[in-house]
Amino acid sequence: MPIIFIEPGILAVHTQVLDTASHQHALQQLTLPTGSAHLSTPTTDGIRSYRDTALVLKENVPHQLTMHSGWVILIEPTSQVGLQVSAMLAGRETRSLNIPHVPNEFSPLTTLLGLFNLRYQQQTHQYDPRISQLLKQLDQCLAGPCIKPEHWLAKDIAQQLNLSQSRFLHLFKENMGLPWRAYLLWRRLICAITALKAGHSATQAAYMAGFSDSAHLSRTFKKHFGITLQKLTTLNNR
Template sequence: MITSNVWIDTGLVLIYGSQLDANYHQHVAIQLVWPCCDSSSELNGETIQGLVVIASKHSHCLKMSKGWILLVEPHSLLGEQLEAKLQGQSMVSFELNADDKAHPPIDKESAFQLVAPILRVMSIEQTLLNCNQSSVADERIQRLLENLDACFVADCIKPERWRAASVAQTLNLSESRFLHIFKDQVGIAWRPFLLWRRLICALQALVTGKSATDAAYMAGFSDSAHLSRTFRSTFGMSITQAKNLVK
């Protein structure tokens, strides 16, 4: 039976890892990092001890002997609150009390509950962690995101169905108009956002015990080598390293 140290929910990826060694990389998610109290951790070559919030699309590298990472999509309500805490900065730090230090992983529900004190440190409501709503106002883009979110709870919709021209047609928009509205509403261009979701699809496949080849196929990559290259540039680690997060 596979016991995961990676939990995926709508717009969220929660990771508990040991001996994390991620080279410089960037992705569309806002990243929270908090080491265990006995962890040796470096972010961009500098020692960290408390909670660090890293802005979307900000290049960074992380070495952490033991601790937690939370990836949050910026258009979510939680992402919106984190953006406000960043105030335009590439990263911000928060001190943690001893009781707020990272703990060992358990089941998914309990794992996400452990994030609550971390949010309290930033004066963010815990309910935002469990809220799948986004800050997107345009109903067409909302429906599109809901369709993509279905991949978290049902069979994944193959990415070939999500080409910009095809999506725009279903929304009765020109391709250029769709791309403009999506970027305006979500804060991320359509193509990098879709690539991000495809990578999360692949990660979810790895968590459930699929091979890198099967994960690549499920997420719409041409082969495992294509997935591996994209995965490394996005997460700063190889597929093999990622699979080691799953016990």
């Protein structure tokens, strides 16, 4: 089960024999090798290399990773966990940590993040009724046969909920721990992954998640996660 966790804001993957070309993505990255690993990043003086070490990587930093086995955890920078990662980095692009024992692939996400002194708690509290109403609507649209909008505009959602736009955006982040636009993008990408796993084509998955076509979905996925949608679903089906 290489993909052990995905929800808006966090994707955690335990994988075998990962070898990537140099790339970058919009998410912060935690790397926890359980076997040999080599991650390199370009610097003004050349290449900085890290071997067999846990590493925290800032978003949008070009890097190349070869790992025999281990964890890759991608985090939305604007999430509650992402803000903790930013504080840990304190302006740096990378930070290596000495973690003597890395749990296996069946370890819970709280344990993994705890190794980095990051606090994570799934949303289990009661949401504001207006946010609950919006989440139910979003669940129905992303999972059902309705026409998927390419953009859910905050001003339209706010009007629907009888809130000002600024109040809606504040209330949503307060309840969900993630800004509205970032949350919506994660939900749409998760919707596409779910559709592909269910046997739909890339074009159908793109439509179901509100993208204009499969190329639009592929570009967005690669920019966000740093790997192709096909690669991620292949990992998930191993």
